[in-house]
Amino acid sequence: MPSALELTDVVVRRDGRNIVDHVTWQVSDDQRWVILGPNGAGKTTLLQLADTLMHPTSGTVEVLGETLGRTDVFEIRPRIGFASSAMARRIPRDETVLNTVMTAAFSVLGRWNETYEGIDQRRAQRVLAEWKLEHLSERLFGTLSDGEQKRVQIARSVMTDPELLLLDEPTASLDLGAREELLQLLSGYAASPTTPAMVMVTHHVEEIPVGFTHVLLLREGGVVASGAIADTLTAENLSTAFGMPIALTSDGGRFAARAA
Secondary structure (H helix, E strand, O other): OOEEEEEEEEEEEEOOEEEEEEEEEEEEOOOEEEEEOOOOOOHHHHHHHHOOOOOOOEEEEEEOOEEOOOOOHHHHHHHEEEEOHHHHOOOOOOOEHHHHHHHHHHOOOOOOOOOOOHHHHHHHHHHHHHOOOHHHOOOEHHHOOHHHHHHHHHHHHHOOOOOEEEEEOOOOOOOHHHHHHHHHHHHHHHHOOOOOEEEEEOOOHHHOOOOOOEEEEEEOOEEEEEEEHHHHOOHHHHHHHHOOOEEEEEEOOEEEEEEO
């Protein structure tokens, strides 16, 4: 399958330290990846490289067939869907949910002087329905719960039918019910044959949606293990990544971990 994302011997160096340390990694169009590792492992930095928000210190990053440093990133970014807590803080609190999603068509946060067509509004309404948000379309973004804001961000990120979808801790801070609802929606989305390549960052194996296919385990900027979840998500690899003995269990495609 074609590669949506390919990193070759990538280093990102800041303040004399490699926060990404010689990472080689490839994401194919039909794969759904989860990135796991402790705080400071380089997870979010990898997403920023994938979203063209950062360039490597050395090595090569190819996103959707284009090499960073040799292409106009503003031509690539509309082809990428991205959702993160940092983005949520930039969305105007007085923007309606419908407009929050619809403005993705112009890659802006908040309505200004853009002119939207009927097809844009219909598309936004359909995406809201897919993520169980249609009843909130006229609510203001700032009045939503954390779980609702997370789903609105994801709906916005898929509004333009991206070729690569990046999710930075989409279930962080959610209560049990909101987390499980979002994981069910992500599992259903991941299962569709028309879904783009997906990369999701999380700290917890319990937050891996059913149907995700691959895992990248990081520690101190380097790769501990990378590959199919069935082969790579092991107690041994988790123990190495998190620096302590970890016991891992699985049931029905869901995982749980604890100190051994």
